[in-house]
Amino acid sequence: MIEPSVYVHGLEWTTKELFTYPNEFITWSIQIVMYPYMTGLVAGAFVLSSLYHVFGQKDLKDLARFSLVFSLALLPVAAMPLLLHLQQPLRAMHPLFTPHFTSAISAFGIVFSTYGLIVLSEIWFVYRKHFVDQVHELKGIKGSKLKRMIFIILTMGAMDISEAALAKDKKAVTIMAAIGIPVACFLHGYAGFIFGSVKANALWMSPLMPVIFIMSAVVSGIALCMLTYILIMEFKKIKAAIARGMGDTSVQAIKGIEMEVITKATRYLIIFLVAAISLEILDLIFRGYTAMKSWDILRSVMYGKDFVDIFMLQYGIGNLLPFIMLLWPKRTLRRVAIATTLILFGVFMMRWNVVIGGQAFSLSFAGFMHYHMPIIPHNWETFKEGLGGVILVIISPYALFWVINKFTPSLGTVEEKI
Amino acid sequence: MKCSRRNFLKKSLSGAVAAGLPLAAFKFLSPREAHAAVKEANLRWAFIVDTRKCVGCGLCVKACKKENEIPYDVPLTRTWIERYIVTKDGKTTIDTPKGGRDGFTSKKVRGEEIPDDQITKAFFVPKLCNQCDNPACVQVCPVGATYQTADGVTLVDRKWCIGCGYCIMACPYGARFFHPVYRVAEKCTFCYHRIKKGMKTACVDACPFGARQIGNIKDINDPVAHTILTERVAVLKDEYGTKPQVFYLGLDERVR
Numbered sequence: 066m067i068e069p070s071v072y073v074h075g076l077e078w079t080t081k082e083l084f085t086y087p088n089e090f091i092t093w094s095i096q097i098v099m100y101p102y103m104t105g106l107v108a109g110a111f112v113l114s115s116l117y118h119v120f121g122q123k124d125l126k127d128l129a130r131f132s133l134v135f136s137l138a139l140l141p142v143a144a145m146p147l148l149l150h151l152q153q154p155l156r157a158m159h160p161l162f163t164p165h166f167t168s169a170i171s172a173f174g175i176v177f178s179t180y181g182l183i184v185l186s187e188i189w190f191v192y193r194k195h196f197v198d199q200v201h202e203l204k205g206i207k208g209s210k211l212k213r214m215i216f217i218i219l220t221m222g223a224m225d226i227s228e229a230a231l232a233k234d235k236k237a238v239t240i241m242a243a244i245g246i247p248v249a250c251f252l253h254g255y256a257g258f259i260f261g262s263v264k265a266n267a268l269w270m271s272p273l274m275p276v277i278f279i280m281s282a283v284v285s286g287i288a289l290c291m292l293t294y295i296l297i298m299e300f301k302k303i304k305a306a307i308a309r310g311m312g313d314t315s316v317q318a319i320k321g322i323e324m325e326v327i328t329k330a331t332r333y334l335i336i337f338l339v340a341a342i343s344l345e346i347l348d349l350i351f352r353g354y355t356a357m358k359s360w361d362i363l364r365s366v367m368y369g370k371d372f373v374d375i376f377m378l379q380y381g382i383g384n385l386l387p388f389i390m391l392l393w394p395k396r397t398l399r400r401v402a403i404a405t406t407l408i409l410f411g412v413f414m415m416r417w418n419v420v421i422g423g424q425a426f427s428l429s430f431a432g433f434m435h436y437h438m439p440i441i442p443h444n445w446e447t448f449k450e451g452l453g454g455v456i457l458v459i460i461s462p463y464a465l466f467w468v469i470n471k472f473t474p475s476l477g478t479v480e481e482k483i
Numbered sequence: 484m485k486c487s488r489r490n491f492l493k494k495s496l497s498g499a500v501a502a503g504l505p506l507a508a509f510k511f512l513s514p515r516e517a518h519a520a521v522k523e524a525n526l527r528w529a530f531i532v533d534t535r536k537c538v539g540c541g542l543c544v545k546a547c548k549k550e551n552e553i554p555y556d557v558p559l560t561r562t563w564i565e566r567y568i569v570t571k572d573g574k575t576t577i578d579t580p581k582g583g584r585d586g587f588t589s590k591k592v593r594g595e596e597i598p599d600d601q602i603t604k605a606f607f608v609p610k611l612c613n614q615c616d617n618p619a620c621v622q623v624c625p626v627g628a629t630y631q632t633a634d635g636v637t638l639v640d641r642k643w644c645i646g647c648g649y650c651i652m653a654c655p656y657g658a659r660f661f662h663p664v665y666r667v668a669e670k671c672t673f674c675y676h677r678i679k680k681g682m683k684t685a686c687v688d689a690c691p692f693g694a695r696q697i698g699n700i701k702d703i704n705d706p707v708a709h710t711i712l713t714e715r716v717a718v719l720k721d722e723y724g725t726k727p728q729v730f731y732l733g734l735d736e737r738v739r
Contacts, residue, residue: 071554074661083593084577086610086657087563092648152646152666159626159645170625170649264723265619265655358722428657429739431577
C-alpha cells in the first residue's frame with residue numbers, strides 16, 4: 066500500500082508500454098506545453114506591434130496598440146505555467162538569487178524581466194500623453210479621485226506634453242520596439258533552447274529547435290491578436306448596430322477598417338507560417354535521412370502512436386487547412402476568424418507534440434509512455450497539471466487585459482476615426 | 484572639470500579597464516581545481532557491476548530502499564535490476580518488475596511466458612546513477628541545487644531544489660526522479676553518508692555474489708581501480724559524452 070502522504074509525481078497520468086526505466090514518468094506535463102505556448106504568444110504579439118513602430122507598417126497601427134497592451138497582459142501569464150509546474154513553488158525565486166549559469170533555465174528570470182521592462186517602458190511612452198490628459202480631465206470630477214490618483218502615479222511626474230516632448234516619446238517608442246524585437250525573439254528562442262539542448266532526449270535535441278520555436282511563436286502571436294481583434298470589433302459592431310441600426314454608417318465604417326487591418330496582418334501571418342512549417346519539415350526530413358540510433362523509436366512514435374496528433378491535428382488541421390483558407394480568394398472575416406483559431410490550435414499541438422511527444426518513448430528506446438491529462442481534478446496536483454490549470458492559464462491574460470485596458474485604452478482608435 | 488555624461492562614461496570605462504587588467508593577470512581556478520590542488524586529489528569514487536555474477540535476487544534494491552528511505556512500495560528506486568531475454572528470432576525482451584526489488588521469481592514477462600527452448604541468452608543488468616564525470620544533470624540545474632563533490636559523486640541539496648524536473652529530463656539513464664515525500668529531485672548518492680565513513684554502499688554490502696563493487700579509481704592498489712585498468716570494461720551510453728563512472732563487466736550490446 067502506498068501511504069497517502071507519499072506522492073509519486075506523474076503516476077496518475079502516465080501509462081507505460083513495453084520496457085521503460087522504473088523511474089520514468091511524464092515529468093513535464095501539460096503546464097510545460099502551456100509555457101512555450103504562452104511565451105510564444107507574448108513574443109508574437111510584441112513582434113506584431115513592432116512591425117508598426119519600427120518598420121513603419123502604418124496599416125497595422127490599430128492592431129499595433131492593441132497587440133502591445135495585450136502582450137503586457139500575456140506576460141505575467143507566461144510565467145504562470147512554470148509556477149504551477151514546480152514541485153517547490155515557494156522556491157520559484159531561487160533561480161534569480163542563485164542562478165547557475167550553465168543551465169538554460171537560470172536565464173529565465175533575467176530575460177523575462179528585461180523583456181517585461183521593455184514592454185512596460187514602451188507602453189509608458191505610448192500612453193504618457195493619455196495619462197497626462199486623464200489627470201487634467203478627471204480633475205474635480207466627483208468619484209474619480211482614486212482613478213486620477215492612479216493616473217498621476219502613472220505619469221511619474223512627467224507632465225510635459227509639448228510637441229517637442231511628444232516627439233521624444235515617439236523616438237523612445239521606436240527605440241524600445243527595436244530593442245524589443247531581438248529580446249522577444251531571445252525570450253522565445255531560449256524556450257526552444259531549453260528543449261533543444263537536452264541531449265538525453267532524441268526528439269528535442271536539435272539546433273533548429275530555437276528557430277522553429279521563434280517562427281511558430283510569431284505565427285501564434287499574430288493569429289491570437291487577429292482573432293481577439295476580430296472578436297472585439299464584432300462586439301463593437303453589434304453594439305453600434307443595436308444602438309443605431311444595421312444600416313448606420315458607423316457599422317459600415319467599423320467593418321471597413323476591420324477588414325483592412327486583417328488583410329494586412331494576414332500577409333505577415335502567412336510569411337511566418339511558411340517559415341515555421343518549412344523548418345519543421347526540414348527537421349523531420351533530416352532525422353529520417355540521417356536515421357541515427359534513435360530514429361527507429363522516433364519513427365514509431367511519429368508515424369505510429371502520435372500520427373493523428375502530428376500529421377492530422379498539427380500539420381493538417383492546424384497548418385495546411387488554415388493556410389488554404391487564408392489564401393483562398395474572396396476572404397471573409399468569418400473565414401479569417403476560423404483560420405486563426407485553427408492556427409492557434411495548430412501551434413498548441415506543435416508544443417504538445419514536442420513536450421509530450423518527447424516523453425512518449427522511453428530513454429531506453431525499448432518502450433513507450435502515454436500521457437492522460439487529468440480532466441476532473443481530485444487533488445491540487447491533478448488540478449494544476451490538468452485541464453483546470455490549462456483553463457486558468459488561458460483565461461488569465463483576458464482578465465488582466467480587461468484591467469490594464471482601463472488605463473491604457475488600446476481599442477478606442479476606431480471610434481475616434483469615426 | 485565638468486562632470487558631463489560623456490566625461491562620466493569615459494572615466495568609468497577607463498576605470499573599469501584599469502581595474503580589469505591586473506585581475507586578468509591572475510589565473511582563475513574553478514572550486515574543483517582549487518580543492519583538488521589541496522586535498523583529496525587522489526580520491527574519485529567509481530563502481531563496478533559484474534553482470535556475469537548478478538542473479539537478479541533483488542537484495543541490492545531492497546537494501547537501497549531501506550537505507551535511503553525511499554518508500555518501499557512506490558514504483559521509484561535509486562537502483563534497479565533489468566532482465567534481458569534474447570530469443571531465437573533475434574528479439575530482445577526487457578523487464579524490471581518493481582525495479583527487480585522482489586527478485587525475478589517468475590518466468591513471465593509482462594504476463595507472457597517465453598518458452599525456454601526459444602531463449603538463446605538471458606542475463607541481469609543492475610543499474611544505478613553513473614556518477615558521471617561530466618554530469619548533464621548538474622549542468623542543467625538552474626539553481627545549483629545539484630552538484631558534484633570533489634570525489635566525484637553528484638548530490639542534491641533538498642533544501643534548495645525547486646523541483647523543476649530539468650535534471651530528470653537531462654539524465655540519459657533515467658536515474659533521477661522526484662522524491663515522493665520531499666518533492667525534490669532524488670538520485671543514487673553511492674550512499675555518500677556511508678562511503679564517507681569508510682563503509683561500502685548498502686547495495687554492495689547486500690549483494691551476496693559480489694556483482695557490485697565500489698572503490699577509488701585513483702588508487703592503483705584499490706581492487707576496483709585494478710579491475711577497471713586491467714579488465715575489459717564498458718560503460719552505458721557513452722555517446723552522450725557524460726563520462727559515466729560505473730563500469731560494467733560482461734556488458735551485452737543489447738543493454739540500453
